[in-house]
Amino acid sequence: MWDYTDKVKEHFLNPRNVGEIKDADAVGEVGSLACGDALKLFVKLDDGKERIVDAKFQTFGCGSAIASSSALTEMIKGKTLDEALQITNKEIADFLGGLPEEKMHCSVMGQEALEVAIAKYRGHAVPAHGHDHEHEAMEGEIVCKCFGLTDQFLRKVIAGNRLHTAEQVTHFTKAGGACGGCIPKIKALIAEVLGEKTKEETKKPEKLTNLRKMQLIQDVLEKEIRPQLWADGGDLELIDIDGGKVQIAFRKACAGCVSSGYTAKFVEQKLRELVADDITVEEVEG
Amino acid sequence: MKELYVDNNATTKVDEAVFEEMRPYFCELYGNPSSMHFFGGQVQKKVDEARNRVAALLGASPDEIIFTACGTESDNTAIRSALEVFPEKRHIITTRVEHPAVLTMCRNLAKRGYRVTELNVDSAGRLDMDELRKAIDDDTAIVSIMYANNETGVIFPIEEAGAIVKEKGALFHTDAVQAVGKIPLDMANSAIDMLSLSGHKLHAPKGTGALYLRKGVPFRPFMVGGHQEKNRRAGTENTASIIALGKACELAARHMEKENTAVKGMRDRLEKELMRLIPNARINGGGAERLPNTVSIAFEFVEGEAILLLLSEKGICASSGSACTSGSLEPSHVLRAMGVPFTCAHGSIRFSLSRFNTAGEIDLIIREVPPIIRRLREMSPFGREFLRA
Numbered sequence: 001m002w003d004y005t006d007k008v009k010e011h012f013l014n015p016r017n018v019g020e021i022k023d024a025d026a027v028g029e030v031g032s033l034a035c036g037d038a039l040k041l042f043v044k045l046d047d048g049k050e051r052i053v054d055a056k057f058q059t060f061g062c063g064s065a066i067a068s069s070s071a072l073t074e075m076i077k078g079k080t081l082d083e084a085l086q087i088t089n090k091e092i093a094d095f096l097g098g099l100p101e102e103k104m105h106c107s108v109m110g111q112e113a114l115e116v117a118i119a120k121y122r123g124h125a126v127p128a129h130g131h132d133h134e135h136e137a138m139e140g141e142i143v144c145k146c147f148g149l150t151d152q153f154l155r156k157v158i159a160g161n162r163l164h165t166a167e168q169v170t171h172f173t174k175a176g177g178a179c180g181g182c183i184p185k186i187k188a189l190i191a192e193v194l195g196e197k198t199k200e201e202t203k204k205p206e207k208l209t210n211l212r213k214m215q216l217i218q219d220v221l222e223k224e225i226r227p228q229l230w231a232d233g234g235d236l237e238l239i240d241i242d243g244g245k246v247q248i249a250f251r252k253a254c255a256g257c258v259s260s261g262y263t264a265k266f267v268e269q270k271l272r273e274l275v276a277d278d279i280t281v282e283e284v285e286g
Numbered sequence: 287m288k289e290l291y292v293d294n295n296a297t298t299k300v301d302e303a304v305f306e307e308m309r310p311y312f313c314e315l316y317g318n319p320s321s322m323h324f325f326g327g328q329v330q331k332k333v334d335e336a337r338n339r340v341a342a343l344l345g346a347s348p349d350e351i352i353f354t355a356c357g358t359e360s361d362n363t364a365i366r367s368a369l370e371v372f373p374e375k376r377h378i379i380t381t382r383v384e385h386p387a388v389l390t391m392c393r394n395l396a397k398r399g400y401r402v403t404e405l406n407v408d409s410a411g412r413l414d415m416d417e418l419r420k421a422i423d424d425d426t427a428i429v430s431i432m433y434a435n436n437e438t439g440v441i442f443p444i445e446e447a448g449a450i451v452k453e454k455g456a457l458f459h460t461d462a463v464q465a466v467g468k469i470p471l472d473m474a475n476s477a478i479d480m481l482s483l484s485g486h487k488l489h490a491p492k493g494t495g496a497l498y499l500r501k502g503v504p505f506r507p508f509m510v511g512g513h514q515e516k517n518r519r520a521g522t523e524n525t526a527s528i529i530a531l532g533k534a535c536e537l538a539a540r541h542m543e544k545e546n547t548a549v550k551g552m553r554d555r556l557e558k559e560l561m562r563l564i565p566n567a568r569i570n571g572g573g574a575e576r577l578p579n580t581v582s583i584a585f586e587f588v589e590g591e592a593i594l595l596l597l598s599e600k601g602i603c604a605s606s607g608s609a610c611t612s613g614s615l616e617p618s619h620v621l622r623a624m625g626v627p628f629t630c631a632h633g634s635i636r637f638s639l640s641r642f643n644t645a646g647e648i649d650l651i652i653r654e655v656p657p658i659i660r661r662l663r664e665m666s667p668f669g670r671e672f673l674r675a
Binding site: 009012013015018020029033034036037038039040058059060061062063065066177178 | 587588589590591592595596599616617628629632664665666667668669670
């Protein structure tokens with residue numbers, strides 16, 4: 001049995017705002033019968049067409065899909081369209097006191113429906129998620145054929161939730177959850193997205209104090225290198241830093257892996273590129 | 287809240303009489319049956335009695351019964367054994383709708399170079415014997431086909447399959463975990479070489495099972511390191527649970543008729559009434575011969591987990607073939623293999639009864655299910671379109 005919070009249960013058993021708004025200003029529909037869940041969201045704006053005065057939903061799906069839809073409608077009422085667009089899937093999950101990771105895709109579905117509704121109302125291109133209903137208007141390249149999900153959509157969810165394994169991406173978006181054929185592509189996307197993020201955050205500085213250098217090394221290991229190892233079931237632990245000498249120990253699949261020598265070289269290269277040229281990496285038992 | 291338990295294909299209540307039978311073998315009669323002293327000997331006698339009782343239920347002889355820890359162990363043992371007995375044979379035949387205890391094992395073997403054929407089923411969940419005839423060849427080491435399906439209750443023509451397998455000289459195994467205790471079996475007049483059963487599906491405790499191994503069928507043990515079970519399954523016997531399994535088999539034999547009259551009667555009424563009261567529902571495997579206690583119903587435009595959670599609010603414990611309850615994203619492999627339409631593949635619910643259910647409980651389920659389906663359909667965008675139309 002899923003470990004649902006009391007709030008999820010409560011919103012499932014007594015969902016708020018079920019139904020439809022006949023003269024809705026915006027309607028967003030995502031998902032399908034074949035996918036196993038779907039959400040149709042209705043939004044009504046005030047006279048100035050600024051603020052959301054009412055929201056209703058219809059959902060086909062499991063307990064957490066219904067609870068997430070209920071939460072979403074409660075959260076957006078009273079907000080302006082721009083404010084509503086700021087809501088992330090994580091905030092929907094937090095509103096419910098959290099969702100099991102395998103069910104995070106339910107919160108993503110809520111956020112998607114909202115985006116689609118607002119984009120359609122504003123006459124913008126419908127954002128690229130995939131999903132049967134919006135197939136024609138979709139942008140980006142399809143990555144997961146089973147659920148029709150695009151690279152643009154996956155990138156956004158990976159970056160927004162800092163996902164670092166293909167399994168997490170499946171839990172959050174369903175991508176890769178059926179035939180599994182796109183899992184290598186998902187792994188590549190993760191490496192790409194997390195790599196870009198770290199590059200933005202860690203520009204190689206000119207001159208470093210020892211303390212700053214140690215912090216940077218830790219940062220790059222955490223944000224850049226370990227996520228890439230996780231994607232292949234591996235991991236490493238930082239053992240010590242002495243000036244430019246960095247000692248690491250491999251864990252999980254990396255421990256005892258025949259290519260761990262190459263992996264150590266890769267770590268050294270990355271640290272030189274992003275922190276300082278004089279860094280050497282040494283693998284130790286630990 | 288008092289539970290209304292109709293999930294007996296998942297696990298069953300331990301019969302009070304079974305529990306009483308096993309109770310002394312923890313704190314009082316805790317001896318090791320292998321010991322030379324009288325104290326172990328007492329337990330040995332009870333284990334032998336249990337073996338007789340299991341054998342009697344199967345129409346087998348006692349030395350054809352090997353006690354194991356569960357149905358999964360029995361399944362794994364049977365398949366591994368056949369591959370070791372015929373090291374030159376590299377082909378395995380099974381079905382797409384097996385329990386993971388068989389299917390995962392076979393798929394792992396496929397990754398290690400074995401050729402694995404998974405037989406298809408039709409929309410009613412039935413096997414095609416011609417497909418088996420075509421698939422089997424001299425390279426086939428073992429054919430493993432379940433006796434009855436856990437999700438739909440569909441019974442396979444095991445003896446017909448067994449005859450085909452025997453002709454080709456392969457070994458024939460059946461996972462009969464769901465069938466044992468529910469329908470009569472007679473190993474003395476059967477083509478089955480190996481058969482798996484599980485204690486907790488027939489009112490014995492969890493953690494005990496057995497493998498029937500026909501006399502004369504070559505065998506290699508899975509567990510080694512002890513002489514127990516005539517060198518066929520090493521490890522000190524789980525004496526209390528084995529004794530419980532024996533008692534449970536004795537009771538199952540005694541209740542077999544009830545299972546096929548009273549329990550079947552309740553199941554038939556439940557499915558007839560639900561089909562009458564709820565539009566756009568279908569019985570998975572409805573066109574096939576099925577176990578007397580199982581019904582799997584697919585409801586269009588609703589999702590299974592939501593149904594189960596609302597049933598659970600009313601105390602009703604059932605199960606689903608839906609993706610969302612298991613964390614996987616696709617409907618169950620059984621329903622997919624049967625080609626259940628996508629409009630209802632996500633909304634299947636299984637009710638599996640036992641001799642402990644009552645007519646009053648069935649009335650309650652018949653009363654509670656229709657409003658739940660209606661409520662979820664009203665909430666679902668597809669269900670609303672359907673209700674309006």
